[in-house]
Amino acid sequence: MITLLALFLLIGCEGNEPLPSDPWQVSVVTPSFYPIKITQAYGVNEEQDWTMPLHGLAQTMRKSELEYVRTVFPDYDGFGLPLSILTGVSGSQLGSANKHLPDSIYIGHHSLIYVFCD
Numbered sequence: 373m374i375t376l377l378a379l380f381l382l383i384g385c386e387g388n389e390p391l392p393s394d395p396w397q398v399s400v401v402t403p404s405f406y407p408i409k410i411t412q413a414y415g416v417n418e419e420q421d422w423t424m425p426l427h428g429l430a431q432t433m434r435k436s437e438l439e440y441v442r443t444v445f446p447d448y449d450g451f452g453l454p455l456s457i458l459t460g461v462s463g464s465q466l467g468s469a470n471k472h473l474p475d476s477i478y479i480g481h482h483s484l485i486y487v488f489c490d
Contacts, residue, residue, distance in 0.1 A: 396473055398426055399460040404438040404450035408481040413463050415474025424470065426463035433484075435461050 396415070402408050413426040434440065441454045448454055 395465045395467070395471070397462050397464045398429075398477055398479075399457075399462045400429060400432060400479065401453050401455055401460045402432060402436045403453060404436050404441055404448070405485075407433055407436050407484045409433060409484055410461075410479060410481045412478075412480040414478055415465065416476045416478065417472055418475045420472060422470065424465050424467070424474065427466055429461050429463040429479075432461050435459055 398413065398415075400410065410429045410432050413429050414423055415426065416423050436454075436459070438448070438450050441448050441450075441459050444456050444458045445454050
């Protein structure tokens with residue numbers, strides 16, 4: 373009986389289609405002293421030949437402000453990565469029809485730190 377059950381499970385895993393699930397997401401965290409502005413973000417799947425943009429990453433600046441992060445981590449000095457669901461910004465794939473994961477994720481950003489040299 374156990375052998376038959378294991379065989380059915382293996383046959384069921386043989387298909388190429390993923391199980392239905394939520395759309396994939398990407399989270400971004402930046403240090404407070406090195407803020408960035410995300411300009412573009414997208415996932416690429418080489419095998420299936422698609423590129424899909426992400427949306428929802430516009431709050432990066434607000435979530436990385438020192439005062440905001442200190443509400444979650446009171447001793448935060450601004451240099452490390454404050455890893456928390458409350459200080460990270462999540463981006464979700466556009467649309468929900470494609471449940472396949474991307475092979476690569478690309479995030480374009482501008483640094484908001486300006487260095488002046490004399």
